[in-house]
Amino acid sequence: MHYEVLRGHVKAVDNVSFQVNLKESIGLAGESGCGKTSTALAILRLLPWNAKIIEGNITLGGENILEMTDKEFRNDIRWKRISMIFQGAMNALHPTYTIGHQISEAILKHEKATKQEALERAEKLIELVGMEAERVNRYPHELSGGMKQRSVTAMALACNPDLVIADEPTTALDVIVQAQVLKVMKELRTRLDISMIVISHDLSLIAETCDRIAIMYAGKIAELGDVAPIYKEPLHPYTEKLISAFPSVIGPRTELSSIPGFPPDLLNPPSGCRFHPRCQYAMEVCRKKEAPLIDAGNNRFIACHLFGREKA
Numbered sequence: 001m002h003y004e005v006l007r008g009h010v011k012a013v014d015n016v017s018f019q020v021n022l023k024e025s026i027g028l029a030g031e032s033g034c035g036k037t038s039t040a041l042a043i044l045r046l047l048p049w050n051a052k053i054i055e056g057n058i059t060l061g062g063e064n065i066l067e068m069t070d071k072e073f074r075n076d077i078r079w080k081r082i083s084m085i086f087q088g089a090m091n092a093l094h095p096t097y098t099i100g101h102q103i104s105e106a107i108l109k110h111e112k113a114t115k116q117e118a119l120e121r122a123e124k125l126i127e128l129v130g131m132e133a134e135r136v137n138r139y140p141h142e143l144s145g146g147m148k149q150r151s152v153t154a155m156a157l158a159c160n161p162d163l164v165i166a167d168e169p170t171t172a173l174d175v176i177v178q179a180q181v182l183k184v185m186k187e188l189r190t191r192l193d194i195s196m197i198v199i200s201h202d203l204s205l206i207a208e209t210c211d212r213i214a215i216m217y218a219g220k221i222a223e224l225g226d227v228a229p230i231y232k233e234p235l236h237p238y239t240e241k242l243i244s245a246f247p248s249v250i251g252p253r254t255e256l257s258s259i260p261g262f263p264p265d266l267l268n269p270p271s272g273c274r275f276h277p278r279c280q281y282a283m284e285v286c287r288k289k290e291a292p293l294i295d296a297g298n299n300r301f302i303a304c305h306l307f308g309r310e311k312a
Contacts, residue, residue, distance in 0.1 A: 001042050004050045010266045012038045012051075014219040017293070020163060025189060025196040027206030027227070029242070030216035031263055036199045037087070039216075040165045043197075044084055045073055060162070080110045083156040085149075087168040087199075092152050093140040099126070099151045100136030106158040125154040128191075129184050146177035150184060157188070165197045170205060182208050203246050207231060212299075215239045218264050218274040221293055225300035235302045237279045273305065281306050 001013040013035040020026050028036040041047050043058055045065070057064045065077055086092040094102060103125055104118035113121070123133040129150040140148060149169065156164050169185065170178040186209060189196060198209050206213055206227065213230055215223040215238065223236040234240040244257045261278040264270050270277055276286040285305050293303040 001038060001047070001051060001053050003048075004052065005267070008267050011269060012219050012266060013042065015056075016216070016219070016221055017056075018214050018221065018224060020195050020197060023189075023193050023195060024212065025198060025210045027198045027200065027210035027213040028216055029200060029203060029206055029213055030222075031242075032201065033263060033266075034216040035219040036216055037167055040084065040167055040197065040199055043165065044078055044082060045070075046078075075110070079106050079161065080159045081161050082163045082165070083159070083161040085152050085156045085164065085166040085169050088171055093148060095140055098137055098139055099143070099154075103136070103151070103155050103158050106155065110159045121158070122154070125157055126151070128157070128188070129154045130180070144177075145173050146180055149173060149177070149181050153181075153184065153188070157192070157194075160192075161194065163195045163197065165199070167199045169198070169200075170202070178205075185209055203231070203243065215242065218269060219266055220274060221301075221303065222275065223300075223302050223304075224293070225296075225298070229298065229300065235296060235300070235307060236304045237281050237306065238275050273303075 003010040003012055016035065016039060018026065028039060030036060038047070038051070042053060047053075053066065058066050060077065060081060065073060068077065093099070100119050100122045103122035104115065107113055107118040107121055108115065119136065122136050126135050127133050131147060131150055135143070135147065135151070140151075143151065153169070166185065170181055173181065182205065188194065196209070198206055200206055210227055212225060213227050214221050215230070215236065217238050223230060223234065223239045230239060231243060234243055238259075241257060241259045245259065247256060259278055264274055264277070272288050273279070273282075273286045273291050276282040279286065283305060289305070291303045291305045293301050294307070296302045296307060
């Protein structure tokens with residue numbers, strides 16, 4: 001997926017491929033600008049006017065949703081089967097409508113229900129995410145940050161979707177409220193049997209909510225696999241650096257490491273592996289040839305020429 005800008009084409013998401021299984025939660029992690037949110041917007045077909053999917057498929061239940069007309073996608077897929085918890089609940093809610101009105105709007109659009117029935121369902125959804133039913137009559141400015149985030153979560157669940165995409169669901173929340181929101185997300189997964197894609201740069205959030213994780217760098221997937229093995233023994237140098245840069249309260253104190261340099265300009269990405277200018281293990285082949293995402297065994301995939309060799 002590329003963005004057209006005055007200077008050329010920004011290769012924001014390039015050859016990204018992953019699968020979300022039934023009742024599974026997968027996390028997308030990486031630095032800002034690595035393509036996480038663009039991937040989510042592509043799935044929901046909410047890309048801006050200057051973005052274009054060059055090639056590839058997005059399939060849901062075996063059907064390529066990119067081949068649907070806009071009307072078919074709006075009526076049959078978006079919010080009915082795939083919904084999204086948008087980043088920043090402060091800006092995701094309309095300030096002049098009540099919470100109940102905004103939740104019931106999706107129900108009325110996609111299902112045969114009266115306004116009263118939709119409002120009653122909105123009340124149940126509000127209770128489901130841990131708030132009092134009377135909050136449906138409140139306006140966004142009357143709610144705390146945590147309540148707004150829960151309201152946005154309730155909106156995403158309005159039509160019982162198969163897949164919920166959560167984009168930075170704890171942004172701008174204090175640590176206590178973050179813990180409450182994470183608890184709600186985990187409980188909803190168990191109770192509703194939904195699949196989830198959780199987008200975050202916070203590795204602890206993904207560890208709490210996801211079964212698998214895809215580490216993204218400069219529009220590509222660097223490493224993909226089950227959360228625990230990747231956190232314990234990262235194979236890709238970028239994953240290794242990313243995890244070592246994150247503080248841990250477990251084990252002895254260690255000095256946090258940083259990743260030297262800056263992410264590449266995706267208007268003109270470097271040849272070969274996009275991480276090689278910042279990689280301490282870079283070899284000549286890394287500068288010349290892009291590493292494909294290969295099966296490393298045990299449900300693990302890695303895009304690195306170093307895999308199978310000794311680190312220098």
